Amino acid sequence: MNRVKATSLPGTLSFRFGILGAMVTDLFVAALGPLDLKPKHVGMLVLLDTGGPAAQLEIARTMGVAPSLVVSLADHLEKLGAIQRVRDAADRRRQVLSLTDQGRDLLAAGLAAANRLDADLAEPLSEQDRKELGRILGILAAEAGLPH
Amino acid sequence: MNRVKATSLPGTLSFRFGILGAMVTDLFVAALGPLDLKPKHVGMLVLLDTGGPAAQLEIARTMGVAPSLVVSLADHLEKLGAIQRVRDAADRRRQVLSLTDQGRDLLAAGLAAANRLDADLAEPLSEQDRKELGRILGILAAEAGLPH
DNA sequence: TATTGTTATACTCTATAACTATA
DNA sequence: TATAGTTATAGAGTATAACAATA
Numbered sequence: 001m002n003r004v005k006a007t008s009l010p011g012t013l014s015f016r017f018g019i020l021g022a023m024v025t026d027l028f029v030a031a032l033g034p035l036d037l038k039p040k041h042v043g044m045l046v047l048l049d050t051g052g053p054a055a056q057l058e059i060a061r062t063m064g065v066a067p068s069l070v071v072s073l074a075d076h077l078e079k080l081g082a083i084q085r086v087r088d089a090a091d092r093r094r095q096v097l098s099l100t101d102q103g104r105d106l107l108a109a110g111l112a113a114a115n116r117l118d119a120d121l122a123e124p125l126s127e128q129d130r131k132e133l134g135r136i137l138g139i140l141a142a143e144a145g146l147p148h
Numbered sequence: 149m150n151r152v153k154a155t156s157l158p159g160t161l162s163f164r165f166g167i168l169g170a171m172v173t174d175l176f177v178a179a180l181g182p183l184d185l186k187p188k189h190v191g192m193l194v195l196l197d198t199g200g201p202a203a204q205l206e207i208a209r210t211m212g213v214a215p216s217l218v219v220s221l222a223d224h225l226e227k228l229g230a231i232q233r234v235r236d237a238a239d240r241r242r243q244v245l246s247l248t249d250q251g252r253d254l255l256a257a258g259l260a261a262a263n264r265l266d267a268d269l270a271e272p273l274s275e276q277d278r279k280e281l282g283r284i285l286g287i288l289a290a291e292a293g294l295p296h
Numbered sequence: 297t298a299t300t301g302t303t304a305t306a307c308t309c310t311a312t313a314a315c316t317a318t319a
Numbered sequence: 320t321a322t323a324g325t326t327a328t329a330g331a332g333t334a335t336a337a338c339a340a341t342a
Binding site for chain 1: 161171175190273281295
């Protein structure tokens with residue numbers, strides 16, 4: 001087993017992932033501004049899109065955030081008309097969230113913003129490197145349990 | 149010019165960078181806990197290490213944070229004995245920060261933590277993919293102006 | 297009693313504004 | 320008057336704890 005260790009902190013994957021991730025997030029926040037969304041709102045839309053309707057507590061667990069945060073994210077998305085909240089008739093404690101057509105439109109707008117950002121981000125890379133980066137990040141994302 | 153666009157948000161580089169970056173940062177925070185450091189403290193140590201002694205305002209500009217934040221980061225690092233604050237004799241308004249031997253030790257401990265994290269992070273990747281990822285992140289890091 | 301969602305409260309991080317010392 | 324640093328204050332984001340409704 002190979003153990004290549006970086007000899008300086010800026011050379012580590014961790015350092016680079018942390019800082020580049022924060023930069024990308026800042027840019028994404030700016031790009032989402034006109035849509036009145038934050039990254040966590042988009043994350044919730046993605047979850048409802050890929051996993052289908054879900055109760056708030058399920059969402060909290062999947063996203064790894066507090067249930068109280070799901071309440072305010074859902075409040076906002078409901079106000080935008082992006083999701084519907086329906087009480088589960090079988091268990092009236094559950095609020096089942098589902099994507100509306102407007103929500104799907106918002107998600108598409110978020111995707112467009114991310115694709116524009118991707119183009120900027122990948123600008124210094126060769127075509128080959130872009131493909132490689134996408135493939136390798138895909139492996140790490142799958143390992144981390146992110147939706148595809 | 150090629151324009152491969154992702155068809156789903158979780159497939160974008162931006163989404164993956166943002167979420168993986170946040171996950172790695174959380175893990176890094178946990179790993180730094182015993183050292184009584186946060187990622188921004190480490191960032192400041194890295195800057196003093198790679199760029200040599202610098203005034204607080206220079207650091208604020210390079211790190212892209214408010215000068216008042218540099219004050220509290222420097223307060224903490226000074227309390228730990230990791231940096232020295234010396235008034236510039238030529239311009240007594242400037243506080244010049246420099247790394248101490250203890251600071252260099254802390255930095256080495258932070259590097260060790262990052263290397264351990266890197267090993268976990270890269271675990272699902274082939275040897276070839278690890279190299280590729282390191283190389284490509286290096287390009288992006290350089291483009292973003294990170295220290296090497 | 298246990299669970300789902302909600303509300304109330306508090307904590308962390310960081311920025312902006314006001315202030316002090318020096319130029 | 321302008322600049323470096325500091326202190327005071329405020330805002331964003333999110334968690335924890337208390338509470339209400341339902342099981």
